[in-house]
Amino acid sequence: MSDLDRVLATVDADLDASLERLFAFLRIPSISTDRAYADNCRQAGQWLVDDLAGLGLGAKLNDTPGHPIVTATSSLGAARRVLFYGHYDVQPVDPLNLWENPPFEPKIIEGPNGVKRIVARGSSDDKGQVMTFVEACRAYLKVTGTLPVDVTIMVEGEEENGSGNLPPFLETHKNELKADVALVCDTSMWDAKTPAITVSLRGLMHDEIVVTCANRDLHSGYYGGAAANPLHVLSKIIAAVHGPDGHIAIPGFYDGVVEPPDAVKAQWEALGMTAESFLGPIGLSQPIGETGRSLIEMTTSRPTFEVNGLWGGYIGEGAKTVIPSIATAKISCRLVAGQDPIHIRDAVRAFFRAHLPTDCSVEFLAGDGSPAVAVSHDNPNLAKASAALADEWGKPAVVIGAGGSIPIVGHFKKTLGQDALMIGFALDDDRIHSPNEKYDLASFHKGIRSWVRILAALAN
Incomplete structure (x- = not known):
């Protein structure tokens, strides 16, 4: 048997022990958003440090103004190094009465079609996913005494609370966090039998638009039909954003977009x-x-313009026949690789100004944004990871983009200059952030086996 085959066999033989470790991790109620659980967050971080140190890795609990960040590093002299990211904090469990079992008492239950599931808060998001990578490293070290690549593991405790302390930590420790590629586990498969690698995340630009017409609210009987209504004005401009074919009509909006x-x-x-x-x-x-x-x-490779809120005038109970003087809209644009958030903000604002009627004015109150992140489709690390996943799952990995954002990926690119491959084994029905969160036993088991193969592939 090759080393790879022996490591995979060890993963299979040690699955029960791997589950025991995962269950111990899941029992810690590391809810980052509630200060009452601050000690539990630290406990979860320390549990992981102790486990990683037991593998012979240089593990440390790094204090921050919030919850600590776990780091662990191997120094085996491998030709390449990977940086693995996950988080140990979890969402609150409310409403507790909807849980079929206590959220921090993990169980394996049988779901539809006999599928076995690990049920507990954090099972999928993100403790189960973190432990797939840790267990892959454990199996390698047990069998060969080494790893195919050197690893740096970074697991934070504030992902569910905004990751506010992570960017300064990256900046302070950027030299020791350098690697050939970053691996992010906080993502999903395409379906239960099809692995996926997420290579792009849409960026974001959001703004608040305030249109003013008259200098005060007006009686609709006296002024109706003659005075400009800012709700009508704002609605008309918004309606003009999209053409009949769904194309966004704002000049310059698609600048930089690549097919x-x-x-x-x-x-x-x-x-x-x-x-x-x-x-x-x-x-x-x-x-x-x-x-x-x-x-x-x-939903993944095209930019969007969406209205998130629109209001003005009287919205209380009963009638108030008024023409408001002010109307407001909150908008957001999901951006793709090649788009500059500032350019998009300026293009959107120019469009609204150009369509504004006489006597009306507009102001903008936000205009914040972040760029999209994308890994080139010809990145050699992508090809290696794709082949490794295909070997494990028996079918090609889907190379996909995500419509939302994972801020850490942008920070990796901006601060560390590193591309990130987002490889996870969660499923769309895992009920993350909801009662009865679960992680399929197959996701955990084959997730470990997948990382074993990926680490071997990335060594070349």
Whole structure:
């Protein structure tokens, strides 16, 4: 047997012991958003430090103004080094009465079709995912006494609370955190049998737009039909943002946007995402995005303009026949690689100014943003990790983008100059942040085996 085969066999043989360690970790109620659990957060960090130190790694609990950050480093002289990121903090458990079992008393239960599930708060987000990587390292060290690559592990305790202390920690420790590639485990598979690597995250620009017309609220009987209504004005401009084909009509909005390779688009099409499967569960039937774009493109590789809130005038009980003087909208734009948030902010503001009627004025109160993050599709680390996942799961890994944002990935790129491969084994039905959170036993077991293969592949 090769070293790889022997390590994989050890993972299988030691699964029960791996679960015991995971369960011990899950029993610690490390809720980062509630100060009452500060000691438990520290306890969870220390538990992980002790476990990593037991592997012979240089492990440390690093204090911050909030919850501590765990770091652990191997120094085996390998040719390459990876930086692995996860978090040990968890969401609050409310409403507690909806849990079928106590949230910090992990159990394995049998779900539909006999699928075994680990049920506990943090099982999927993110303790179970963190331990897949730790257990892969444990198996390598047990069998070979070494690792294919040197590893730096960083596990924070404030991801569920904004990660406020992580950026300064990265800046202070950037030299010791340098690696050839970063690995982020806080993501999902495409489905229960199809692994995925997330290589892009959309950025964000949000703004608050305030339109003023008259110098005071007006009686709608006396002024109605003659005086400009800011709710009408704002609504009309917003309606003009999208053309009939779903294309965003703001000049310069698509500057810098690059099309995904044809091979990637073909892979997305082959996944068979339909309006019925994606929109049906939320009570919708037809996508409203750009004509000719697949649903995956609409939600991951194309920029968006959305209205998050629109208000003005009287919204209390009963009637008040008034024309308001002021109307406000909150908007957000999801951005893709190549787009500059400041350029998009300025383009959006110019569009609203250009469409403003005489006598009306507009001001903008926010304009914050962050750029998208993307790994090149020809990145050699991506090809190696994809091949390793295909070996474990028996089918190619889907290379996908995510519509949302994971701030740490942007910080890795900005502060450390490192690309990140986002590889996780969660599923869409894991109920993260909800009662009865679960992590399939197969996700945990094959997740460990997947990291074993990925570490071997990245060594070359």
